Amino acid sequence: MTQMSRKQREIAERHRLFLRISRHMIEADGYANLSMDRIAEQAEYSKGTVYQHFGCKEEVLIQLCNNDAATLKGLIERAAGYDGPTRERVMAFFVAYDIWSQLNPVCQDLMRTLYSSSTLEKVSEDSRNGNQHLQMSIIDTVAQVVKEAADVGDITVSSGISPNEIVFGLWSLCFGGQQLLGTALPFSELGINDPDHALLRIVEATLDGLGWKPLSNDYDSEAIISSIRQSIFADEIGELANRQAVS
Amino acid sequence: MTQMSRKQREIAERHRLFLRISRHMIEADGYANLSMDRIAEQAEYSKGTVYQHFGCKEEVLIQLCNNDAATLKGLIERAAGYDGPTRERVMAFFVAYDIWSQLNPVCQDLMRTLYSSSTLEKVSEDSRNGNQHLQMSIIDTVAQVVKEAADVGDITVSSGISPNEIVFGLWSLCFGGQQLLGTALPFSELGINDPDHALLRIVEATLDGLGWKPLSNDYDSEAIISSIRQSIFADEIGELANRQAVS
DNA sequence: TCAATTTATGACAAGTTGTCAAAAAATGCC
DNA sequence: GGCATTTTTTGACAACTTGTCATAAATTGA
Numbered sequence: 001m002t003q004m005s006r007k008q009r010e011i012a013e014r015h016r017l018f019l020r021i022s023r024h025m026i027e028a029d030g031y032a033n034l035s036m037d038r039i040a041e042q043a044e045y046s047k048g049t050v051y052q053h054f055g056c057k058e059e060v061l062i063q064l065c066n067n068d069a070a071t072l073k074g075l076i077e078r079a080a081g082y083d084g085p086t087r088e089r090v091m092a093f094f095v096a097y098d099i100w101s102q103l104n105p106v107c108q109d110l111m112r113t114l115y116s117s118s119t120l121e122k123v124s125e126d127s128r129n130g131n132q133h134l135q136m137s138i139i140d141t142v143a144q145v146v147k148e149a150a151d152v153g154d155i156t157v158s159s160g161i162s163p164n165e166i167v168f169g170l171w172s173l174c175f176g177g178q179q180l181l182g183t184a185l186p187f188s189e190l191g192i193n194d195p196d197h198a199l200l201r202i203v204e205a206t207l208d209g210l211g212w213k214p215l216s217n218d219y220d221s222e223a224i225i226s227s228i229r230q231s232i233f234a235d236e237i238g239e240l241a242n243r244q245a246v247s
Numbered sequence: 248m249t250q251m252s253r254k255q256r257e258i259a260e261r262h263r264l265f266l267r268i269s270r271h272m273i274e275a276d277g278y279a280n281l282s283m284d285r286i287a288e289q290a291e292y293s294k295g296t297v298y299q300h301f302g303c304k305e306e307v308l309i310q311l312c313n314n315d316a317a318t319l320k321g322l323i324e325r326a327a328g329y330d331g332p333t334r335e336r337v338m339a340f341f342v343a344y345d346i347w348s349q350l351n352p353v354c355q356d357l358m359r360t361l362y363s364s365s366t367l368e369k370v371s372e373d374s375r376n377g378n379q380h381l382q383m384s385i386i387d388t389v390a391q392v393v394k395e396a397a398d399v400g401d402i403t404v405s406s407g408i409s410p411n412e413i414v415f416g417l418w419s420l421c422f423g424g425q426q427l428l429g430t431a432l433p434f435s436e437l438g439i440n441d442p443d444h445a446l447l448r449i450v451e452a453t454l455d456g457l458g459w460k461p462l463s464n465d466y467d468s469e470a471i472i473s474s475i476r477q478s479i480f481a482d483e484i485g486e487l488a489n490r491q492a493v494s
Numbered sequence: 495t496c497a498a499t500t501t502a503t504g505a506c507a508a509g510t511t512g513t514c515a516a517a518a519a520a521t522g523c524c
Numbered sequence: 525g526g527c528a529t530t531t532t533t534t535g536a537c538a539a540c541t542t543g544t545c546a547t548a549a550a551t552t553g554a
Contacts, residue, residue, distance in 0.1 A: 007531095007532090029365070030364040030365040032366070033364075033365065035509085035510070035511085036510085036511065036512085037509090037511090045533080045534090046533060047511090047534085048512095048532095048534055049532080051511090051512070051513085052532080055512090056511075056512075057510095057512095109363050112360070112363035113360070113364060115426075115430045115431075116278070116357075116359035116363065117277040117279040117280075117359075117360060118276070118277040118279050118280065119279070120431070132433070135432070136433070139437065161445065161449070162438065164437045164438050164439055165445035165448065165449070166449070167437075168424075168434075168437070168439055168445055168446075168449075169420070169445060169446065169448070169449030169452070171423075172419075172424035172427055172446065173420045173423055173449075173453075174423070175423045175426065175427060176418075176419035176420055176421070176422045176423015176424065177415075177416070177419035179362075179422065180418065182362070183362045184362075185382070186379070186383070187415075190386070190414075190415070191409065191411050192409075192412055195415060198408065198409075198412035198415055198416060199415075199416065201407060201408040201412065201416070202415075202417075204456070205408070205416070205453055205456030206420075206449065206452055206453040206456050207456065208455070208456035209451070209453050209454065209456030254500095254501090258501095282540085282541070283542065283543085284541080284542090292502080293502060293503045293504060294503085294504075294542090294543085295502060295503055295543095296501080298542090298543065298544085299501080299502080302543090303542075303543075304541095304542070
């Protein structure tokens with residue numbers, strides 16, 4: 001029994017090894033140039049063994065995505081716990097997503113692949129459900145704050161848009177902005193020096209437009225964002241600064 | 248000379264044939280299942296001939312994308328010509344993008360592939376430049392209206408965000424929303440029956456937040472959107488209705 | 495008419511994913 | 525420990541890619 005469990009632990013460890021190697025390879029050469037053969041070679045196992053862990057190449061992709069999505073979920077939950085009015089917590093979500101995108105630049109890319117063409121169809125049902133579940137969980141966390149805002153009276157929802165629709169809108173903005181950032185748009189040519197910052201300004205405008213109190217005129221959003229970054233994402237900010245310093 | 252030009256016309260015609268076939272195949276089986284061999288077979292030419300037109304598979308992809316982007320450019324320009332205040336013209340841009348997305352659902356998918364991993368690297372410089380050029384042209388068209396709004400006083404830009412940053416923000420919202428729509432999010436489960444409509448509401452909120460006059464309380468946005476659809480996109484709306492009726 | 499040039503072809507090389515019989519290792523029972 | 529049974533690992537294979545390129549066919553121009 002302990003022997004059996006050791007074997008299981010071995011298998012689980014190997015699973016992580018395969019994923020770790022895949023991630024490195026994708027970071028180096030992109031998902032398109034990832035090959036199951038090379039994963040096997042690098043890990044010093046045979047291809048058949050790799051296929052015992054991942055039914056197809058796309059399965060590697062989604063499991064990497066799901067790992068990163070779990071990280072995002074964590075960040076979002078920490079943002080939800082930020083001690084402040086609903087509007088500040090919503091801003092914390094955007095900060096969380098922004099930080100996450102910067103910490104996992106490849107994941108933005110992987111998501112494009114995952115959601116394109118017939119990728120999702122090839123993947124195991126478990127992984128697909130896992131992905132959906134993570135998404136829903138994140139949406140729920142955000143939705144709760146929107147609903148609280150409506151309850152508390154920070155926003156008035158009656159204006160023809162439901163809380164979940166607001167979440168969808170906010171997420172579109174967030175997701176779209178980060179995706180465009182990875183699209184090699186010539187930002188400097190457009191005179192946009194700090195796209196992340198521009199995005200946050202637009203978010204503020206959207207919240208203002210929803211009548212989400214306190215309006216941006218009535219509080220110091222730069223200070224709040226700074227405070228969010230320092231107080232709940234200090235580690236991540238440090239990690240990012242570290243990487244910047246190295247490169 | 249006329250012989251020569253006939254040959255050239257033949258080649259141009261064949262080019263379109265290859266693209267047409269590719270599009271059909273992608274619509275049927277997705278880009279991942281597209282193969283140069285099958286394009287050749289279907290067109291009754293040899294593979295080598297196909298490769299004379301497209302240096303690689305990705306070249307097919309980007310040329311299809313660029314064709315669709317040119318269509319979008321046309322729609323956006325028509326939207327810019329809408330006879331109304333700046334705010335209504337901006338709404339017309341969103342309506343244009345919305346209609347375009349619905350008319351070319353595959354293109355949303357193709358864009359994900361085009362911008363993922365190392366796809367763009369493989370493509371010819373001409374096509375890449377063409378893509379960039381189309382993007383910039385569209386951005387410019389939108390930016391002009393934003394600048395006009397600033398000039399006319401429909402918005403006050405001083406609030407820490409430049410016209411181009413506003414364009415970036417609006418485009419993030421637009422792009423992100425349409426991308427999320429193609430991501431198989433369980434909208435009905437979330438109680439979102441009409442995501443397109445929800446997106447337009449959020450756009451209104453963002454414009455309100457930017458102080459873009461007339462504010463949504465001061466004009467009948469539903470009526471305006473309806474008018475935009477009827478007056479400048481009547482053909483496209485008709486086409487969409489047609490397709491819906493067929494399926 | 496026929497040499498020179500352009501264009502079309504499909505066999506190939508080199509790479510992929512995914513399968514599966516057979517070999518190797520682990521397990522459990524005496 | 526020894527041995528039959530089950531599980532795990534392996535790499536040769538089949539089937540499919542993309543992309544190349546010598547050769548063949550067609551076109552041109554004189």
